[in-house]
Amino acid sequence: xxxxxxxxxxxxxxxxxxxxxxxxxxxxxxxxxxxxxxxxxxxxxxxxxxxxxxxxxxxxxxxxxxxxxxxxxxxxxxxxxxxxxxxxxxxxxxxxxxxxxxxxxxxxxxxxxxxxxxxxxxxxxxxxxxxxxxxxxxxxxxxxxxxxxxxxxxxxxxxxxxxxxxxxxxxxxxxxxxxxxxxxxxxxxxxxxxxxxxxxxxxxxxxxxxxxxxxxxxxxxxxxxxxxxxxxxxxxxxxxxxxxxxxxxxxxxxxxxxxxxxxxxxxxxxxxxxxxxxxxxxxxxxxxxxxxxxxxxxxxxxxxxxxxxxxxxxxxxxxxxxxxxxxxxxxxxxxxxxxxxxxx
Numbered sequence: 001x002x003x004x005x006x007x008x009x010x011x012x013x014x015x016x017x018x019x020x021x022x023x024x025x026x027x028x029x030x031x032x033x034x035x036x037x038x039x040x041x042x043x044x045x046x047x048x049x050x051x052x053x054x055x056x057x058x059x060x061x062x063x064x065x066x067x068x069x070x071x072x073x074x075x076x077x078x079x080x081x082x083x084x085x086x087x088x089x090x091x092x093x094x095x096x097x098x099x100x101x102x103x104x105x106x107x108x109x110x111x112x113x114x115x116x117x118x119x120x121x122x123x124x125x126x127x128x129x130x131x132x133x134x135x136x137x138x139x140x141x142x143x144x145x146x147x148x149x150x151x152x153x154x155x156x157x158x159x160x161x162x163x164x165x166x167x168x169x170x171x172x173x174x175x176x177x178x179x180x181x182x183x184x185x186x187x188x189x190x191x192x193x194x195x196x197x198x199x200x201x202x203x204x205x206x207x208x209x210x211x212x213x214x215x216x217x218x219x220x221x222x223x224x225x226x227x228x229x230x231x232x233x234x235x236x237x238x239x240x241x242x243x244x245x246x247x248x249x250x251x252x253x254x255x256x257x258x259x260x261x262x263x264x265x266x267x268x269x270x271x272x273x274x275x276x277x278x279x280x281x282x283x284x285x286x287x288x289x290x291x292x293x294x295x296x297x298x299x300x301x302x303x304x305x306x307x308x309x310x311x312x313x314x315x316x317x318x319x320x321x322x323x324x325x326x327x328x329x330x331x332x333x334x335x336x337x338x339x340x341x342x343x344x
Contacts, residue, residue, distance in 0.1 A: 025065040026084045029073045032276040033059035035257045035284035036228075038240035043222040047244040053251030055240045056286060057233045058259050058277035062087070078279055078321075095147050100229030102131045102148075102210060107230075107261060108223045109213040111237035114266045114333050118238075119245040122218040127160045128152075129183070130209040139206025140193035145182055150212050152188075153181035161264065162209040169195065170202040180205060211264070219245065232271035234262030235290060238333050239340075250340040257281035258290025258328075258336070260310070266333040268292045270310040275317035282322035289314060289322075290336050293329035 035056040039049050063069065065081060073079040088096040109125075116123040129152040135142045145151070151165065152158060155178055159165050172178065172195055179192040198204040221241060225233065236258050243250055259277050261269035270292045281289050291314035296307050308316070311329040318327045330336045 023066055025067065025070060027065045027070065028082050028084060028087045029063055029065050029069055029079055030082065030273055030276060031061045031063075031073075031076065031079045032279040032283070033061040035059075035277075035281045035286060038236060041224055041226065042237065042240045042244065043224070044241070044244045045220055047219060047221075047247070049240070049244050051243065051247070051249055051251060052253035054255045055236055055243065055251065056255060056257040056281065056284060057228065057236045058257050058280050059228050059232075060273040060276045060280075078276055080276075097229065098148055099133050102133060103231040104225050104229045104233070106131065106210050106213065107232075107234040108225065108237060109215045110211075110262050110264060111234050112215045112217065112221060112223070112241060113213070113264070114234075114238045114262050115241035115245060116215075116217055116219075118266070118333065118337065119242055121245050124216045126214045126216070127158075128212045128214055129158075130162045130165060131212045132182070132207055133210055134208035136196075136206035136208075138196055140196065141180060141191055141205055141207060144189075144191040144193075145180065145207060146184065149182045149184045151180055151182045151207070151209060153179075155179050156181070162211055165209065166202075166204065169204050172203050174203055176203075178205065230271075231261045231269075232259050235260035235268050235292075235330070235333065235336065238262050238266075239336060242333075242337065248341075250337070252344045254288060255284065255286045256288045256290070256340075257284065257286035258288075258330075260290065260292035260330065262333060268294075268330050268332055268335070270294050274310045274314050278314050278317040278325070278327070279321050282318070282325050286325060289318065289325055289327050290330050290339075291315075291327050293331050295331075 035058045038055045038057055073081055113125050129150040132145055132147055132149045135145055154165055154168055174195050174197055177192055177194050179190050181190045195203045196206050259271050259274060278289055291311040293309055293311040300307055314327045318325050328339055
């Protein structure tokens with residue numbers, strides 16, 4: 001009898017331990033990821049990178065919390081815990097990963113275009129349409145248009161950017177119905193539904209979009225992001241590609257890390273987890289870290305008095321964990337290039 005109780009108690013203990021280790025919670029834990037050499041991501045057969053130093057792309061490590069990792073995260077000064085809703089926006093894991101891959105591919109295309117444009121190298125840029133990243137629950141198009149589709153026309157007219165579509169829809173009345181042409185699994189379809197009022201008061205279709213751009217270059221370039229997703233590598237991809245195109249000695253033998261999105265005009269945008277990316281960059285030996293700086297509007301400061309820019313967050317993190325690393329604010333790709341050319 002005692003032996004049976006011992007076995008039952010042992011099995012119960014094992015089940016509890018397995019639950020603590022593997023039972024998924026409705027939250028995610030974000031910790032510093034890696035700072036990887038961009039030579040491993042960017043391939044240009046006719047423009048090899050032979051200069052000293054490294055450009056590094058930084059990342060964060062995101063994992064679903066379990067009772068055990070949730071408890072350990074509270075003791076880790078570099079970890080943060082966020083709700084599943086805040087991280088995925090209510091999307092399934094597969095859909096969330098698909099969206100992150102869309103963001104990454106868009107970032108790569110804009111990075112190539114920015115680098116080639118700045119270097120004066122020949123390229124062409126074609127807007128194929130707009131990736132669908134999310135469809136709001138209240139959207140009248142929900143159930144017809146899905147994440148991963150590409151919107152190509154509104155009422156038969158094609159626009160050259162997501163912003164073009166948004167501006168066109170904002171001028172319409174809420175009672176209007178619009179025909180949205182889109183591709184789904186390679187098939188062209190059209191859906192016609194009524195507009196809805198967006199949170200900012202404008203008219204829209206309730207779909208989150210990002211540019212689907214095809215960039216073609218005369219000088220071959222291939223960018224493989226590996227397992228990294230999201231748009232935050234845009235700035236650093238641009239710098240690595242520009243370095244190989246021009247063969248300028250931008251790094252002067254230094255390890256240079258950073259983060260930030262890049263748009264069609266070469267502007268650098270803010271990202272999440274920058275405090276953890278500073279830690280990752282420092283661990284990899286980076287001496288310079290490029291941090292996005294977007295001047296906050298008066299409206300933003302009105303509602304968020306303690307707002308900190310990415311640059312301020314990075315500075316605070318470096319002061320605490322990487323005091324010897326120089327954090328440099330950049331608002332555009334040209335800002336980063338200018339800094340490297342004038343600071344050896």
